[in-house]
Amino acid sequence: MLTEINLNNIKKAWPKLACLSNEKRNQIIIEIADLIKNNINYILEANQKDINIGKQNKLTNTLLDRLSLNESRLNSMVESLYKIAKLPDPLNIENKTWTHKSGMLIQKIRVPIGLLLIVYEARPNVTTDTIGLVIKTGNAAILKGSRQTENTNIALTKYIKIVLEKYNLLECFGFFNTLDEKQSIELISNKNIDLIIPRGGEKLKEFVKKYAVASVLGAGGGLCHIYISDKADLQKAQQIIFNAKTQRPSVCNSVETVLIHKNLLDKNTIQTLFQPLLDHKVIIKADQELCNLNTNFELATELDWETEYLDLILAIKSVNSLEEATEHINKYSTGHSEAIITENETEAKIFCQIIDSACIYVNASTRFTDGEEFGFGAEIGISTQKLHARGPIGLTELTTYKYLILGQGQIRN
């Protein structure tokens, strides 16, 4: 299958897409959305095949739910495409323009990155979201979906390909679902690729990082912390940790470890802060001091400070100072999102300065780390890396820049 497509040719064809006007790129996205909207039944039939095969293969209900489409889910996928088309143009913006002493004009402008590889799992909406984002940003792309949604993805890409063909852009894209391990490695390690974005679980991310030659973006986890200072408003603290742990425990911006200043270590305060979580069936793993204050806590081990549970489990630990809290966080954090609960401004400022993570919250839930919430309109994941992109990966993060230098014959002395 892989031999049918030549990534070298995709890279060579890419300038056709990169040079399109914003209007044209939006028009293509809208036509794809229209065509999918007009063929909902065909796509739902294909999806039903994947569901039936999934049931035969005894996939878990969670996984079956993830790959299942219905009219409402498909409509919201279509709406996302219309929304992407309406976002401002991320390309050809002059970040900066200045004149060299010789009279040359130097312009720094936003341009597409090149050839992106997106490797993803069961959710079919990643297919449409990704195609919208890469067309909007003028990037060529390979979409590598999963075998479990093969029929759905083939149905979706049928319409995507019709529009791409109409605009003579089919050569700028590749679509795969059923590669074996060897072919996947061949794809991931291809030298024509400029950037790889894995969208899925830890296993997928590890696999991609292991074989990638190009940079990999958004492959980090989310071991998020909340520190409750002795200067915290305890009602805010209780509401924020409850929200950050329980509102959607399976996602990367949910909290995994709560640190508590030792001055708060009395039975009543600990009861106020954590009883709502216990009532919500959250398992709480605590250090010895905290366990002494509540018999419903389980004793934590070193491993708990390193674990991203993504579940209704919370690790809690007492600390002697703000300094001990920030040291613990910078040691164990994956650099995603951390929060401090305090009414003291100086303390908040120190926390914001010292914590080395993408998003740092003062008196708010870590659950807000999300492109949509940040107002980016669309995102393709969260970066916990410090280079190129950090935090939500939106349209701008899918671009790079280049310098244009416009002279009249200037030479260097």
Next chain:
Amino acid sequence: MLTEINLNNIKKAWPKLACLSNEKRNQIIIEIADLIKNNINYILEANQKDINIGKQNKLTNTLLDRLSLNESRLNSMVESLYKIAKLPDPLNIENKTWTHKSGMLIQKIRVPIGLLLIVYEARPNVTTDTIGLVIKTGNAAILKGSRQTENTNIALTKYIKIVLEKYNLLECFGFFNTLDEKQSIELISNKNIDLIIPRGGEKLKEFVKKYAVASVLGAGGGLCHIYISDKADLQKAQQIIFNAKTQRPSVCNSVETVLIHKNLLDKNTIQTLFQPLLDHKVIIKADQELCNLNTNFELATELDWETEYLDLILAIKSVNSLEEATEHINKYSTGHSEAIITENETEAKIFCQIIDSACIYVNASTRFTDGEEFGFGAEIGISTQKLHARGPIGLTELTTYKYLILGQGQIRN
């Protein structure tokens, strides 16, 4: 030697440096400059030792010149430090601030990257330039110099360390000169490092890329192209290619391949364009058609289109169209700097759009790709990568950003 230093501790100490005010960071840089200025003789003595050892070891004159200091060179190193101290603060700038619908304030701010490793060769000015740049940007750093300048580097770092110690920042830095291969690999692959910048030849860069775990910046070469359109002003063309090839052939922004539109293939035009280069003892390797027009050209092979000579050698090739020129460039270029010589605006615009390099020139010499020329004040190399930094790596490129989200108890619904 390496076991004496614990990179984990450097990383842990880094926030002390990251949180300093701009005034304090500048003060430290100025004090280092002052101390070096007041001890020029001591440093020159140490440098003389390196030169003597180098002569005993039969180093080439080029290499001896590179590692040699004199009063004027040392003064200009000191001046560079004063200049860095005067540059605007690259940190804590709010790129963007906006309010979430819940009332939270979201700030995107510039922050240091973390722990940088700079691996360099014989030039002692890299020691002082680098220390200035990393202090200015609040980054902890490991400076790995070369055995050939060991005595000079030890003399320079003696004064650097005195100032760092005074400000209790010595823990944020590491200085090495004499690591063996095993120790170098141990250092380069250390997981505490956020970014590695090699400064030196291709061998050094390859070695660093091979063993790096962190991202490597500025490790690309400069196979730069100039395309002479049939709509070019030939006088400009002649002056620009002469400048780009001969003004400093050993550096990465010098031109290596010139492409010529076939309409210019007559004896007189080729004579006008290339005779000055031949007179300057430049070896010209040309395709068959061009060789037919001038017997002083040597016949080029495929290998010539792939070679970064860094010498008085130039490859030249005829092309049938702008499209053929851009395809050749995007195929063989290292993504550094390319130029088009044309009086036609449409052609220039297409060239600028299609060429996928850091710096694209219209009617100017590629030799201008340089942080100083771009007005960045200081640079630590040129990036030919497309992620994080592209083109000259100045102060901004040695920083990243993070988001601060300031709430009053907000939770996600």
